[in-house]
Structures are given as structure tokens and as C-alpha cells.
Amino acid sequence: MIQSNEFAGKIVLVTGASQGIGLEICRQFSDLGATVISVARNKEKLETAKNTIKNNSNVYTYPCDLSVESEIEKLFHEIKEKFQNVDILVNNLGAYSDKVEWNAIDYDLWIKTFETNVLSAYFCMVKAAEIMVENKTKGVIINIGSSSALQVKKGRLHYTVTKSSLHTLSRVAAMDLAKHQIRVNVVSPGPTATEIVQKRMQDAEQRAQEEARLKKIPLGRYASTVDIANAVVFLSSSMGEFITGAILPVDGGYTIGETV
Numbered sequence: 280m281i282q283s284n285e286f287a288g289k290i291v292l293v294t295g296a297s298q299g300i301g302l303e304i305c306r307q308f309s310d311l312g313a314t315v316i317s318v319a320r321n322k323e324k325l326e327t328a329k330n331t332i333k334n335n336s337n338v339y340t341y342p343c344d345l346s347v348e349s350e351i352e353k354l355f356h357e358i359k360e361k362f363q364n365v366d367i368l369v370n371n372l373g374a375y376s377d378k379v380e381w382n383a384i385d386y387d388l389w390i391k392t393f394e395t396n397v398l399s400a401y402f403c404m405v406k407a408a409e410i411m412v413e414n415k416t417k418g419v420i421i422n423i424g425s426s427s428a429l430q431v432k433k434g435r436l437h438y439t440v441t442k443s444s445l446h447t448l449s450r451v452a453a454m455d456l457a458k459h460q461i462r463v464n465v466v467s468p469g470p471t472a473t474e475i476v477q478k479r480m481q482d483a484e485q486r487a488q489e490e491a492r493l494k495k496i497p498l499g500r501y502a503s504t505v506d507i508a509n510a511v512v513f514l515s516s517s518m519g520e521f522i523t524g525a526i527l528p529v530d531g532g533y534t535i536g537e538t539v
């Protein structure tokens with residue numbers, strides 16, 4: 280069972296935390312008594328998001344562009360100075376992308392997508408793991424992947440390839456960090472009812488795509504941000520203490536296979 284106070288005093292860093300899934304992850308950890316470090320680029324958005332969290336006295340906002348290595352260095356330097364430790368890192372940041380034909384992905388889009396979806400997670404993971412090892416913390420790293428990496432779709436090759444890389448990166452890191460008792464897992468959301476999806480619903484063509492997608496989810500609905508955050512908390516808790524290198528789909532069966 281999750282102990283009622285097991286996150287009290289834990290330092291939890293969540294990236295991409297000013298909306299959507301990241302914000303809900305912050306909310307749940309904060310409600311469970313953790314100290315939460317929420318990171319995204321826009322300071323105002325971070326503060327507005329923080330104000331939607333009821334128990335927010337232990338939430339600290341850090342504006343940072345995580346696609347830039349030097350900004351990550353600076354972020355972790357500041358975190359180490361202020362909090363001395365990181366117990367749980369949630370690499371939630373990920374760049375969603377509209378459809379691009381397979382042969383029309385230009386070099387800049389490839390680089391941007393890799394920086395945001397893979398390199399940000401890698402450098403945050405290295406920095407957090409260094410602090411965990413130094414403090415002999417049995418830390419947890421959760422990377423937010425995607426159903427796109429489990430069931431390939433047409434039209435988002437760069438997104439799919441980078442999310443697949445993140446899945447693999449997590450499994451390799453789980454092996455490397457096991458000797459330090461640091462666990463690394465992936466939570467892999469399927470279509471989730473976030474702001475992006477709500478925005479897509481306002482456009483006729485995109486709404487048709489979303490409605491077609493909904494029919495392919497065996498449990499008959501989109502994931503909520505709460506569904507995804509629940510899985511993150513579970514894997515971070517003592518209930519997940521023997522789980523590492525796992526990829527946990529939270530997608531209502533979306534990636535099981537064809538529904539018809």
C-alpha cells in the first residue's frame with residue numbers, strides 16, 4: 280500500500296509542468312506532501328498553474344528552456360543549492376507535433392524534436408542521477424513516453440522516432456542506474472484530454488481525426504491527466520519499488536491492437 284506520508288519531504292522535479300499532464304503530476308505530488316519543483320519556459324504560465332494547485336506552499340517554479348543544455352546545467356545548480364537533493368524526476372516535457380509527411384521533415388524540425396523529446400530528458404536524468412548518487416538516494420526517474428512509440432502511426436515520424444528513443448533510453452538507463460538503486464520507468468500515455476486535444480476539437484478536420492481516434496480506444500474514452508499522474512505516483516511509490524525498465528501504457532487499451 281502507498282503509505283500516507285511516504286512522499287512527505289521528498290523533492291520531486293517535474294518538467295513541462297505549467298499545463299496538461301505535467302501540472303496534474305505536480306498537483307498530485309503536492310497533495311501527497313512532497314516538495315515540488317515545476318519547470319517550463321514561461322514564468323507567468325508557471326505561476327498561474329501553481330495558483331490552481333490547492334496545496335501549493337511547497338511548489339517552487341523554475342522557468343527554464345530544457346532544450347538548451349546550458350540552461351539545464353544552471354537549473355540543476357540552483358536546485359542543488361536550494362534543495363540539496365532530488366528524489367523523483369519526472370521528465371514530462373514533450374513536443375507534440377502536427378502531421379508532417381514522412382519526406383517533409385526538415386533538419387531544423389528533427390533537431391528541435393530531438394532536443395525537446397530526448398536530449399532534455401537525457402541531460403535532466405544525468406544531472407538528477409548525479410545528485411541522487413552523491414546523496415545515496417534510492418531515486419526514481421519517470422519518463423513520459425507515448426503510445427505513438429508502441430503503435431506506429433502515419434504522419435508523425437519525427438515524434439514517433441523521438442518517443443521510441445525515449446522509451447529505449449529509459450530501459451538502458453534503468454540498467455545503468457540499477458546498481459545505485461535508482462529506478463527508471465516510462466509511463467506511456469495514449470490520447471489524453473489535455474488542452475492540445477481540446478484545441479484540436481475546435482477545427483473541423485482535426486476534430487474528425489480525434490473522433491476517429493476515440494473509436495480506437497477499447498475503454499471508450501480519452502485518458503484524463505489524472506489517469507496519467509496516478510500511474511506516475513504509483514511507479515514512484517513504494518508499491519513500485521521492484522519495477523524498473525518498464526514501459527507502462529496508460530491508454531485504455533489503445534495500443535493492444537485493432538479494435539475491429
Ligand SMILES: NC(=O)c1ccc[n+]([C@@H]2O[C@H](COP(=O)([O-])OP(=O)(O)OC[C@H]3O[C@@H](n4cnc5c(N)ncnc54)[C@H](OP(=O)(O)O)[C@@H]3O)[C@@H](O)[C@H]2O)c1
Pocket residue numbers: 294295296297298299300301318319320321322324343344345346371372373374375395423424425426467468469470471472473474475476
Ligand atoms: N496529450 C496527449 O494526448 C499525449 C499523448 C501521449 C503522450 N503525451 C506526452 O505527455 C507529455 C505531456 O503532454 P501534454 O499534452 O500535457 O503537454 P503540453 O500541454 O504540450 O504542455 C507542454 C509543457 O511543456 C512546457 N515546455 C514546452 N517546451 C519546453 C521547453 N523547451 N523547456 C521547458 N518546458 C517546455 C510548456 O510550457 P512553456 O511553453 O511555458 O515552456 C508546457 O508546460 C508529453 O511528453 C507528451 O508527448 C501526451
